[in-house]
Every structure is written in C-alpha cells, then in structure tokens.
Amino acid sequence: MINVREKYLGSNDRMSFWDRLYLPAIFKGMAVTLKHMLFSKSVTTQYPEEKRVIAPRYRGRHVLKRDEQGRERCTACYCCAYICPAQCIKIMAADVTPEIQHNHPGDKYAKSFEIDLFRCIYCGFCQEACPKAAIFLEDIYELAVDSRDKFVIGKDVLVAKEGGPRKIRV
Amino acid sequence: MGEEIIISIIKLLIFFFAMFTAAAYTTLAERKIMSYMQLRKGPNRAGPWGFLQPLADGIKFIFKEEIVPAHTDSKMFILGPILVIAVSLMPWVALPFGDTITLFGREIYMQLADINTGALFMISISSLGVYGIILGGWASNNKFSLLGSVRSAAQMISYELPLGLSLAAIFILSGSLGTRDIVLSQIASPWQWNIFVQPVGFIIFFTSILAETNRTPFDLAECDSELLAGYHTEYGGFKFSLFLFGEYINIITASAFMAVLYLGGWSIPFVNLHDLGLSPNVIGVISIIVVLAKTCFFVFLFIWVRWTLPRFRYDQLMDLGWKVLLPLSIVNLMITAAAVLFTK
Numbered sequence: 001m002i003n004v005r006e007k008y009l010g011s012n013d014r015m016s017f018w019d020r021l022y023l024p025a026i027f028k029g030m031a032v033t034l035k036h037m038l039f040s041k042s043v044t045t046q047y048p049e050e051k052r053v054i055a056p057r058y059r060g061r062h063v064l065k066r067d068e069q070g071r072e073r074c075t076a077c078y079c080c081a082y083i084c085p086a087q088c089i090k091i092m093a094a095d096v097t098p099e100i101q102h103n104h105p106g107d108k109y110a111k112s113f114e115i116d117l118f119r120c121i122y123c124g125f126c127q128e129a130c131p132k133a134a135i136f137l138e139d140i141y142e143l144a145v146d147s148r149d150k151f152v153i154g155k156d157v158l159v160a161k162e163g164g165p166r167k168i169r170v
Numbered sequence: 171m172g173e174e175i176i177i178s179i180i181k182l183l184i185f186f187f188a189m190f191t192a193a194a195y196t197t198l199a200e201r202k203i204m205s206y207m208q209l210r211k212g213p214n215r216a217g218p219w220g221f222l223q224p225l226a227d228g229i230k231f232i233f234k235e236e237i238v239p240a241h242t243d244s245k246m247f248i249l250g251p252i253l254v255i256a257v258s259l260m261p262w263v264a265l266p267f268g269d270t271i272t273l274f275g276r277e278i279y280m281q282l283a284d285i286n287t288g289a290l291f292m293i294s295i296s297s298l299g300v301y302g303i304i305l306g307g308w309a310s311n312n313k314f315s316l317l318g319s320v321r322s323a324a325q326m327i328s329y330e331l332p333l334g335l336s337l338a339a340i341f342i343l344s345g346s347l348g349t350r351d352i353v354l355s356q357i358a359s360p361w362q363w364n365i366f367v368q369p370v371g372f373i374i375f376f377t378s379i380l381a382e383t384n385r386t387p388f389d390l391a392e393c394d395s396e397l398l399a400g401y402h403t404e405y406g407g408f409k410f411s412l413f414l415f416g417e418y419i420n421i422i423t424a425s426a427f428m429a430v431l432y433l434g435g436w437s438i439p440f441v442n443l444h445d446l447g448l449s450p451n452v453i454g455v456i457s458i459i460v461v462l463a464k465t466c467f468f469v470f471l472f473i474w475v476r477w478t479l480p481r482f483r484y485d486q487l488m489d490l491g492w493k494v495l496l497p498l499s500i501v502n503l504m505i506t507a508a509a510v511l512f513t514k
Binding site: 023026029030032033034036037040041042043044046 | 207475479
C-alpha cells in the first residue's frame with residue numbers, strides 16, 4: 001500500500017502549519033480560476049452560428065445519390081433493405097416505363113423509398129451493401145422535426161438535388 | 171416630521187427597485203463569471219452579452235404555474251420564501267450606501283435609517299433568514315428538504331458566534347455600534363481601514379458570512395449533489411425565485427456590509443473628497459459610487475470563491491466553525507481589547 005501523504009509530503013504524518021491553514025492553497029486555487037477567467041479562450045462552440053468540422057467518415061442522415069446525368073442511381077435491388085440490421089428501410093419497386101427513362105437508368109426503380117429514422121442505428125451497412133453507390137450516410141445531423149411521423153422520411157427528403165460522379169466511400 | 175416620512179418613502183422605493191434589479195443582475199454576473207472561469211461563454215442569447223437574460227428569467231418565473239405539492243403544509247410552504255425575501259431586504263435599513271446629498275435645502279443621509287446600533291441590527295436581522303429556510307424545508311414534507319434546512323440551522327448557529335465576535339472587535343475599535351460611525355472612524359486614511367487593522371478578523375468575518383449566506387464552500391443547505399437542492403427541492407416558479415432573490419440579495423447585503431465595515435465605506439484611498447472643492451452633492455454621488463464599487467468587488471469575491479472551492483463536508487464545517495474560527499475570534503477580540511485599552 002502506498003501512503004500518498006508520505007510519498008508527496010515527506011514522512012511526517014501531519015500536514016505542515018501552512019497546509020493546515022488552508023489559505024495558501026485557497027489563494028493558489030483562486031489564482032487559477034482568475035487566470036482562466038481573464039486570459040483563457042473559451043473552448044465551446046457557439047453552435048447555430050459556428051459549426052464543428054466533422055470527420056469525412058461521419059455517418060449522419062442518408063442521401064440517395066444521382067449520377068452525372070442527374071438520374072437516380074437506385075435500382076431498387078433491395079440490398080440495403082436486406083442487410084439493414086434495424087430493418088428501417090422500406091422500398092417499393094416498379095418497372096421503369098419509357099416516360100420516366102430519362103430519370104432512371106435501370107429496368108427497375110424505387111417507386112417509394114422510406115427510412116424510419118427512429119429505427120435506423122446509423123451503422124452504415126446500407127452504404128456498404130449498395131452495388132450502385134446510390135445510398136450514403138452523409139454529414140446531415142440536424143434531424144429535429146416537430147412531429148413523430150416526419151421521422152419516417154421518403155424520397156422527397158432523401159434524394160439528392162444534384163447529380164455527380166460516383167462517390168467513393170472513405 | 172411629514173417631510174421626513176416622504177423622504178424615507180422615496181428612498182425606500184428607489185432602494186427597493188434598485189435592490190431587485192441588482193439581485194437579478196447578480197445572477198447574470200454569477201453565470202457569466204462562472205462560465206468564463208470554466209472556459210465557456212455563458213448566457214449570450216438574450217440581448218448583447220446576455221444582458222436581457224435576468225428579464226427573461228423573471229418573466230419565466232412569473233408566468234410559471236404556481237404549484238403547491240399535495241402533501242405539504244401549504245401555509246407554511248408559502249410563508250417560507252416570503253420570510254426569506256423580507257428578511258434579506260431588512261438589513262438594508264441600517265446600511266449607509268453613501269455620504270450625504272443636499273436636496274431642496276435638506277441634508278439627506280444616504281441611509282434609510284441611521285440606527286445607533288445599526289451593525290448589531292443588521293447582524294440580528296440577517297440571522298433571522300434561517301427561519302424562512304427552516305419553514306420552507308419543514309413544510310415541504312420531504313426528507314431532503316428537511317435535511318437541508320437542519321443543516322442550514324446548525325451551520326447558522328456555529329458561524330454566528332465567530333461572526334459576532336469579529337464584529338465586536340470592530341465595535342471596540344470604532345467605539346460605536348452605528349454603521350455610519352464605523353465608516354467615519356475609518357475615513358482618515360486607508361491604513362485605518364479595518365481590513366488592515368483587523369486582518370484576522372476580516373478573514374473570520376468573510377468565512378462566517380460565506381456560511382451565513384449559504385454560499386459555497388458552505389452551501390450544505392442546498393448541496394445539489396447529495397440533497398437535490400436541499401430546502402427548495404419542492405419549490406418552483408415564483409416561490410423558487412423568491413428564494414433565489416433572497417440568496418442574491420443576501421450576498422449583496424453581505425458585500426455592502428463588508429465594504430462598510432472593513433473597506434472604509436465611501437472613503438477613497440489618499441483622496442479627501444472634501445478638500446477637492448467639489449459641491450457637496452457631487453461628493454455625495456461619488457460616495458455612492460465608491461460604496462457600490464467596493465460592494466461589487468465583494469460580490470465578485472463571493473462568486474470567485476464559489477467557483478473555485480469545493481464544498482466542505484458537514485463535520486469539517488462544524489470543526490472549522492467551533493474548533494478554529496471561534497477560538498481564533500475570541501483571541502482576536504481579546505488582543506484588540508487589550509491593544510485599545512493600553513494605547514488609550
């Protein structure tokens with residue numbers, strides 16, 4: 001067993017007179033707090049105005065990507081829905097008809113694509129499973145809404161506004 | 171006689187509103203200073219620098235639902251916070267917050283009443299504050315509240331004695347019990363300020379007044395970590411705000427009291443205001459500002475101590491009160507008395 005007092009204060013088992021007076025230690029402590037108050041910068045982030053830099057691998061809300069020509073990448077293969085451990089993805093597939101071919105490159109497309117954000121555990125398995133690089137968990141973390149049913153989000157929220165090259169997972 | 175009463179009422183009204191505003195802004199000061207000591211920014215949403223935060227808090231407190239829990243003794247429950255706030259305002263009757271101002275050919279003392287035993291009056295009134303806390307804790311019918319108020323009472327008893335004894339040394343030095351006379355006895359030079367004449371007395375007094383106002387390191391009565399806020403656990407809304415205001419007004423009172431007793435009231439070091447050829451009213455205003463500045467310094471000290479020191483354990487608190495401060499204050503009193511006796 002280590003006697004802490006012996007180790008740090010020397011072998012006498014009583015504190016010295018100044019230690020027992022408490023006052024020097026109190027003044028030392030007060031100097032520390034005063035120094036913090038006057039000279040240290042605050043470490044907090046003023047949130048709505050200032051945002052933290054988040055990691056590139058951060059897994060926030062899902063986004064359904066579009067390709068270079070602005071077409072939806074998702075072909076409703078159900079891979080994401082199948083691998084999802086929380087079973088939060090619900091897809092309804094439909095055949096692509098000539099009228100909508102400009103928007104969907106494959107034979108099939110997701111007529112509706114719903115994610116229950118209450119169930120989702122943001123594990124990222126869907127983006128790993130997707131063969132078409134269509135679904136990604138991106139840096140969207142401001143998910144608060146004012147009613148419970150808005151947490152089940154459909155294609156109107158999920159699909160990206162603009163297309164782009166195939167995104168590579170970091 | 172009638173004019174006297176009108177002057178008193180006007181002084182009283184000004185004082186009343188000033189006091190509540192000051193207490194509200196002390197809460198803001200506390201939160202701001204605490205934040206900066208903890209490397210945060212503190213309230214900064216309501217107005218620039220969070221300046222409207224006390225107002226927002228006040229509005230919130232007033233519009234909250236008044237809840238009286240079913241199992242409480244409801245009359246006593248309401249009486250508790252009322253007593254606390256009333257008693258915390260009363261000591262100001264005897265406190266001088268400046269020299270004199272001449273208005274309409276009358277010399278008005280910047281004091282509500284110059285009682286010839288002012289300091290004694292203040293001490294006796296401020297120790298009544300514990301009744302509100304005990305009533306609140308008892309009527310809450312909650313074991314945490316009761317424990318908090320019992321602690322508060324025990325603490326009050328053990329710190330009242332050193333407080334009184336260190337005051338007695340000042341009474342011996344100034345030869346008067348009136349607060350105005352105590353100020354006038356220190357006014358000649360800063361070396362006559364009681365903080366230099368009575369350094370040990372000042373430390374005892376400051377420690378005891380921390381305990382008396384239930385401030386950290388002696389905030390055992392509310393003690394968030396063990397007692398869930400102690401005596402005001404069951405209170406919410408306006409009644410809670412009365413407790414809160416009571417506490418902050420007590421802090422301001424204690425600070426002003428120390429400024430008057432130990433820092434020479436409205437005296438400015440090495441400057442004699444009456445030699446500068448200013449008009450008496452300017453001197454009066456300056457004296458108020460000086461007392462205010464000294465009070466602010468002590469309020470800052472209270473906050474500073476609170477966010478530096480950890481809370482005392484209950485037995486350590488009693489040890490410090492009875493075994494250290496009480497003997498020390500008796501010795502201090504005896505030495506002071508002997509010194510005054512042999513030098514006169």
